[in-house]
Amino acid sequence: MVRLYKYAVWMFVLVLFGCSSSKTNIKLENNLDVERADEPVVIGRAEVEKMAGVVVSDDMVPSVFLDGKALPSQVDDLDHDGKWDEFAFLYSFKPKEQVTLTIEYVKKSEMPTFKQRTNVRLGVGNKKDGFKGVDHAFSPKGFQGKPLRYQSESVAWENDKMAFRNYFDIRNAKDLFGKLTEDMILDNVGAKGNYHQLNDWGMDVLHVGASLGSGGLALCQNDSLYRLGSTDVFEFTLVSKGPVRSIFDLDYKGWHVENKDLEAKERITIWAGHYWFKSDITVKGANPESTLAVGIVTSYLKTPTSLEKIGHFVMGSTLDKQSENKDGLGMGILIPTNEFVKSANAPDATVYPLGSPEFVKNRYRKAVTETFYLTQKLSNQPSTHYFFAVWEEENKKWASHDTFKEMMKEESERIAHPIAITYNK
Numbered sequence: 001m002v003r004l005y006k007y008a009v010w011m012f013v014l015v016l017f018g019c020s021s022s023k024t025n026i027k028l029e030n031n032l033d034v035e036r037a038d039e040p041v042v043i044g045r046a047e048v049e050k051m052a053g054v055v056v057s058d059d060m061v062p063s064v065f066l067d068g069k070a071l072p073s074q075v076d077d078l079d080h081d082g083k084w085d086e087f088a089f090l091y092s093f094k095p096k097e098q099v100t101l102t103i104e105y106v107k108k109s110e111m112p113t114f115k116q117r118t119n120v121r122l123g124v125g126n127k128k129d130g131f132k133g134v135d136h137a138f139s140p141k142g143f144q145g146k147p148l149r150y151q152s153e154s155v156a157w158e159n160d161k162m163a164f165r166n167y168f169d170i171r172n173a174k175d176l177f178g179k180l181t182e183d184m185i186l187d188n189v190g191a192k193g194n195y196h197q198l199n200d201w202g203m204d205v206l207h208v209g210a211s212l213g214s215g216g217l218a219l220c221q222n223d224s225l226y227r228l229g230s231t232d233v234f235e236f237t238l239v240s241k242g243p244v245r246s247i248f249d250l251d252y253k254g255w256h257v258e259n260k261d262l263e264a265k266e267r268i269t270i271w272a273g274h275y276w277f278k279s280d281i282t283v284k285g286a287n288p289e290s291t292l293a294v295g296i297v298t299s300y301l302k303t304p305t306s307l308e309k310i311g312h313f314v315m316g317s318t319l320d321k322q323s324e325n326k327d328g329l330g331m332g333i334l335i336p337t338n339e340f341v342k343s344a345n346a347p348d349a350t351v352y353p354l355g356s357p358e359f360v361k362n363r364y365r366k367a368v369t370e371t372f373y374l375t376q377k378l379s380n381q382p383s384t385h386y387f388f389a390v391w392e393e394e395n396k397k398w399a400s401h402d403t404f405k406e407m408m409k410e411e412s413e414r415i416a417h418p419i420a421i422t423y424n425k
Contacts, residue, residue, distance in 0.1 A: 145170075
């Protein structure tokens with residue numbers, strides 16, 4: 001009889017912890033009087049399990065439904081321990097809208113598939129034999145990018161609006177691909193063709209030169225900029241690649257600044273439907289007074305840079321006919337007001353034509369030039385900023401700096417006021 005009781009209890013536990021019918025209703029509230037298309041919603045695993053009232057086995061994952069229809073979602077393992085940590089999805093809100101959704105656990109094999117709207121790519125190989133995408137890699141110490149071993153020379157990431165890349169070599173500057181399609185392009189860009197020319201998908205729109213590029217990083221110490229460039233270790237690790245967001249890490253060791261060896265980690269997150277990526281940076285070993293500089297290239301900029309305090313953020317931006325397509329290109333940075341320190345401009349320098357002997361000679365120089373930068377405080381916690389980019393060829397409204405700044409201000413309000421979540425079983 002005791003054995004029968006134990007068996008019954010065990011079967012109950014199996015049903016409780018493995019059943020796909022565990023579900024709960026959640027109420028989401030847009031507390032802003034504006035539309036919020038493709039609004040990110042993130043719920044930690046512990047909170048999801050609390051909502052469902054059960055700890056579910058690892059072969060089960062949550063999915064979110066509205067009137068029986070699954071919404072684009074994913075689960076992400078942020079610490080690489082083999083278990084998901086966050087549940088992420090998108091929903092488009094009307095002003096002040098409240099909506100009730102249902103979270104239901106389903107088997108991984110039964111998880112609905114959704115259109116891929118974000119992507120991360122590091123292709124290893126060469127143009128002759130092709131490139132294979134990898135989830136983890138080290139850039140060789142001192143590697144200058146030649147001979148070519150990485151597709152598009154870089155770790156690249158994108159959504160349905162823009163694409164970005166970070167040179168996976170000692171330059172370690174960020175660059176931009178303007179997009180003319182919502183489809184994912186990075187698995188093919190750089191494998192064939194010339195991305196410096198306008199293609200049906202878009203093109204490389206930014207002249208980086210010796211600047212920090214589009215959101216590139218440096219340490220600001222004693223009024224000098226020390227590029228996060230040649231380091232003893234430069235490591236890429238994919239964290240997550242999904243329909244609603246993608247995340248990856250760039251880790252550095254042996255970052256030589258004056259007489260110190262620093263370490264740094266940058267975690268980049270890109271969401272579908274937005275013209276920005278989020279960057280969380282931790283630096284170890286820096287002097288207490290040192291700050292982090294985030295840059296925007298100014299090589300072709302003829303109009304003034306802009307700096308404004310807008311509530312929870314400080315916004316720095318530029319927009320001009322500064323793309324390689326000779327049309328409007330806007331770039332901007334949001335830094336939390338309580339982390340912002342100052343803005344400044346790195347010295348001007350001669351802009352050499354792409355591929356010229358002078359360009360090749362100067363492309364690896366350490367001095368940071370042609371850069372408008374904002375600095376932010378460093379602490380034991382990650383320093384966070386958001387980098388924006390828009391291209392006139394993708395949408396004619398991006399010919400206006402005022403329109404670009406207004407979009408950045410709206411996004412800053414959305415970031416500062418996340419969706420309110422309540423639930424009931």
